[in-house]
Amino acid sequence: MSTAPDSHDRTLTGMTAEEQHDVVIVGGGVAGVNCALECFDIQLDTVLVEASATLGGQVSEILHSVRNVAAGRFADGQALQRALLESGEILGDRVRLSHPVTKADLEARAIEVDGGRVSGRALVVATGTRKQYLDAAPDGAFGGDITYQLEPQLLSFAGRDAAVIGGGDSATLDALELARRGSSVKLIHRSPELTARQDILRQLHDQPRIEDLPGWELEAAHGPKRLESIVLVRPSTGERRQLAVQGLVVKIARAPNTQLLEGQLDLDRSGAVVVDRELRASRPGIFAVGDVVAGAYPRVAAALGQGSLAARSVLHYLEGRP
Numbered sequence: 001m002s003t004a005p006d007s008h009d010r011t012l013t014g015m016t017a018e019e020q021h022d023v024v025i026v027g028g029g030v031a032g033v034n035c036a037l038e039c040f041d042i043q044l045d046t047v048l049v050e051a052s053a054t055l056g057g058q059v060s061e062i063l064h065s066v067r068n069v070a071a072g073r074f075a076d077g078q079a080l081q082r083a084l085l086e087s088g089e090i091l092g093d094r095v096r097l098s099h100p101v102t103k104a105d106l107e108a109r110a111i112e113v114d115g116g117r118v119s120g121r122a123l124v125v126a127t128g129t130r131k132q133y134l135d136a137a138p139d140g141a142f143g144g145d146i147t148y149q150l151e152p153q154l155l156s157f158a159g160r161d162a163a164v165i166g167g168g169d170s171a172t173l174d175a176l177e178l179a180r181r182g183s184s185v186k187l188i189h190r191s192p193e194l195t196a197r198q199d200i201l202r203q204l205h206d207q208p209r210i211e212d213l214p215g216w217e218l219e220a221a222h223g224p225k226r227l228e229s230i231v232l233v234r235p236s237t238g239e240r241r242q243l244a245v246q247g248l249v250v251k252i253a254r255a256p257n258t259q260l261l262e263g264q265l266d267l268d269r270s271g272a273v274v275v276d277r278e279l280r281a282s283r284p285g286i287f288a289v290g291d292v293v294a295g296a297y298p299r300v301a302a303a304l305g306q307g308s309l310a311a312r313s314v315l316h317y318l319e320g321r322p
Contacts (some may be wrong), residue, residue, distance in 0.1 A: 019116065267294075
């Protein structure tokens with residue numbers, strides 16, 4: 001395969017002015033790291049570029065135990081991240097941390113980072129997603145009565161009238177947890193129907209403490225020091241409604257990190273990368289893995305599998321196989 005610059009000229013966080021590799025992977029979450037490990041294992045000259053100071057992506061945000069990965073059981077996301085870091089040690093200086101990408105030229109399969117240019121015969125997008133925030137609901141406002149992560153606040157929220165914004169698995173599970181702990185819960189979402197799994201919806205329908213409010217959006221939150229009420233608006237009619245609540249949990253969809261790719265790849269309405277069954281994006285030599293992929297199933301095991309599959313697809317592409 002192609003020859004990389006002398007490894008003595010690079011460090012874990014160093015970058016030469018111009019580099020060429022077989023594979024450039026952008027993003028150091030589970031999918032990106034597993035893709036890099038697989039590419040390394042099949043002896044492709046690989047470099048992984050990560051904006052943050054460590055590997056792991058979103059896994060450190062997981063506060064509960066991780067039991068659905070066949071390779072092991074982890075107490076929480078930080079324990080999983082430690083295992084990921086240990087696995088990634090074999091990559092050595094192929095990992096470039098604290099290197100945010102400032103520009104992407106997908107026609108050339110190149111990125112600009114840290115004043116240098118890194119190009120590959122193939123490029124893998126593993127940039128994941130980012131949290132979205134509502135202007136009317138600042139995280140931690142009203143003494144913590146507004147939160148985007150229920151688990152640290154669960155004891156203080158229990159038994160209080162609360163609202164949960166969102167219609168997916170996370171939002172509905174939070175609503176159920178609050179209801180089990182004695183809260184009366186308003187479940188608010190823009191869509192006409194909830195999008196959570198059917199098993200969760202069955203539990204929801206059997207829970208009298210939860211009221212489903214489809215078609216509404218948050219307009220404002222009020223209270224002198226602690227949260228006392230929220231104002232909802234129905235965009236289709238302009239109708240408004242005020243609810244007395246003492247806690248607000250926001251669990252809206254995350255946004256794909258594809259700002260630098262717009263106009264260069266086919267993206268879906270949410271901005272996620274559209275791929276085929278081999279994880280090939282719309283431009284030759286570009287692949288995508290993990291949560292940034294359109295229709296992704298946001299699970300650690302799914303990200304691991306996609307990382308390996310992408311490495312195989314990259315190899316086939318580099319070898320000229322269909």
